[in-house]
Amino acid sequence: MSENVLAIAMVFIGLxxxxxxxxxxxxxxxxxxxxxxxxxxxxxxAGVLWW
Structure with missing residues (x-):
């Protein structure tokens, strides 16, 4: 679960x-x-690869 949160956070930072x-x-x-x-x-x- 926490991996998805970090991935979503990275994508949000990118946007x-x-x-x-x-x-x-x-x-x-x-x-x-x-x-x-x-x-x-x-x-x-990073967010996409982390997902």
């Missing part, structure tokens, strides 16, 4: 970071958006 990518890109901060996108990809991948 939150995707929102950050859109926000940073809208502000014109492309380097920050790229770093945030990398973090989002890693978090979602």
């Amino acid at each position: 939150f970071l995707i929102g950050g990518v859109f926000s940073l890109a809208k502000q014109g901060l492309k380097i920050g958006a790229a770093v945030c996108a990398l973090g989002a990809a890693m978090a979602i991948t």
Whole structure:
């Protein structure tokens, strides 16, 4: 049960970071958006593989 909770939390964090990518890109901060996108990809991948 706790493994699923951690996986869901990682996917949620990834989705939150995707929102950050859109926000940073809208502000014109492309380097920050790229770093945030990398973090989002890693978090979602970790959540899916953890499941």
